[in-house]
Amino acid sequence: MKKLFYSAFAYMVIGVLSGLFYREFTKGKDFTGFTQLSVVHTHLLTLGFIVLLIVLILEKLFTLSESPLFNWFFWTYNAGLVMTAAIMVVHGMLQVNGATDVSAAIPGIAGLGHILLSAGMVLLFLALRTRLFGTQAVKHDAGTPAALAG
Template sequence: MTKLFYAAFTYMVLGVASGLFYREFTKANDFPSGEFTQLGLVHTHLLTLGFIVLLIVLALEKLFAMSESPLFPWFFWVYNAGVVVTSGTMVWHGSLTVLGQESSAMIAGIAGMGHILLTIGMVLLFLALRHGLLAQQAAKLAAPAPAQL
């Protein structure tokens, strides 16, 4: 559970820092205000996909002990790899836009792989959650009934 806490905290810090980077990098390079760059989206992606999602997973872990599933570590590492790859390519692509350089199909392909990792991570999360729900139901059925007076 502490891994989830520290990961969520890390994404919160990175999300806030990416917003600062976006503002200062575009200002330093005289990028026209209001023009689109993916740098502006990194802030919300890190805060939502990293910080908020992992806080929700932390709450679900507390309720359903999903980490007892053998799939939970897979979820944790695959999902985090997806967030890092996706947000990293957004920073890369957005920085190129601000600098007036062309992006490439390679960047789009890497970003696509990040999204695939996110999708696999979400499927693994639901499988781990299912494991926790079923284990909780089985424990309730196996528990002795309270004594009647």
């Protein structure tokens, strides 16, 4: 539970600081227009701070961390979020500095980050499912329409 709390807090701080960086960096470069930097803070605050606070509540209610999938969720999701935010900062700084020909690696890395985020969310739901319904119900009813309906 502590790692969820401190992770959410860290994303809140980094999210606020990334908004400050965006404002000061673009102002210092006299840049007007859209840049990836403008959405880094919203990604960090929403996907880091808010989502992890919701997971913290779910942990308190259902002890998600007792699921063997929880650590997989936590590290996969955080790796995806850090990768996504970092490449957005790199891309945004290139945009502000006037780079017109950006390497194809940048959207590729951003895509990988989003894939990790998605995989993390699937792992979260699988961990939540095992804590809500138990491992026996998941093993026996996994493919039946009644189990899928709830």
